[in-house]
Amino acid sequence: MTIHxxxxxxxxxxxxxELTEEVGNIDQLRACLLAINEQAAKLLAACRFAVxxxxxxxxxxxxxxxxxxxxxxxxxx
Amino acid sequence: MRxxxxxxxxxxxxxxxxxxxxxxxxxxxxDLVGLLxxxxxxxxxxxxxxxxxxxESNLGRAVAYLEFEAHVPLAEKMISEILIEAKAKWRxxxxxxxxxxxxxxxxxxxxxxxxxxxxxxxxxxANRHIIDRIKHEAPIWxxxxxxxxxxxxxxxxxxxxxxxxMMKHIxxxxx
Numbered sequence: 363m364t365i366h367x368x369x370x371x372x373x374x375x376x377x378x379x380e381l382t383e384e385v386g387n388i389d390q391l392r393a394c395l396l397a398i399n400e401q402a403a404k405l406l407a408a409c410r411f412a413v414x415x416x417x418x419x420x421x422x423x424x425x426x427x428x429x430x431x432x433x434x435x436x437x438x439x
Numbered sequence: 440m441r442x443x444x445x446x447x448x449x450x451x452x453x454x455x456x457x458x459x460x461x462x463x464x465x466x467x468x469x470d471l472v473g474l475l476x477x478x479x480x481x482x483x484x485x486x487x488x489x490x491x492x493x494x495e496s497n498l499g500r501a502v503a504y505l506e507f508e509a510h511v512p513l514a515e516k517m518i519s520e521i522l523i524e525a526k527a528k529w530r531x532x533x534x535x536x537x538x539x540x541x542x543x544x545x546x547x548x549x550x551x552x553x554x555x556x557x558x559x560x561x562x563x564x565a566n567r568h569i570i571d572r573i574k575h576e577a578p579i580w581x582x583x584x585x586x587x588x589x590x591x592x593x594x595x596x597x598x599x600x601x602x603x604x605m606m607k608h609i610x611x612x613x614x
Binding site: 366368369370373412416431433434436437438439 | 507508509513514549550570574575576577580581582592593
């Protein structure tokens with residue numbers, strides 16, 4: 363699984379990195395990311411997740427080798 | 440046959456989008472005058488233009504410039520969907536929105552929304568709705584670069600602290 367992070371998340375993670383762990387859903391992904399850097403906990407709690415240019419919710423099951431976008435709270439405008 | 444939100448030739452492919460529409464995200468200065476020209480429509484008696492511009496201070500701190508980042512494909516898709524929904528809801532003649540990414544200087548436009556409708560009420564209301572949704576929902580982020588050399592990522596949307604749901608925003612219950 364490839365993870366892409368943006369904005370403030372780049373203070374905690376590389377902009378793009380591979381996860382070798384088996385991650386089935388968003389809860390597991392959050393736990394995995396927290397294990398990498400627990401200081402990102404507050405921001406991760408407010409993040410949305412997207413795959414293939416569409417947002418996914420907590421019921422979504424990740425596929426193998428999927429590219430996952432971790433989307434911090436928007437702050438455009 | 441392609442349908443267009445605007446009759447004005449300036450709107451036709453000026454940003455090079457495959458369908459001729461105005462691009463939702465650009466990495467260069469926004470052409471306010473050109474986009475406003477695309478906002479005119481023979482059925483519209485009202486055209487509203489909102490320009491979100493960079494202030495010289497934020498919470499009392501002197502700002503040097505802002506830097507915007509986006510997930511461009513997703514941001515453009517969301518902006519397009521927001522415009523389509525607003526156009527249908529308020530029966531707009533024209534709906535245009537464009538956000539700039541990269542470094543944006545003081546006084547420069549970071550985002551523009553243009554709405555046109557037969558009467559002003561719909562154009563005003565739709566414009567406010569569109570900019571609220573772009574600011575809160577589109578995957579676009581700003582980083583404030585201050586005169587003292589520090590920087591800070593913006594965090595405008597904390598709606599979930601109030602609504603309890605990160606997909607529910609405060610403005611949805613304001614009107």
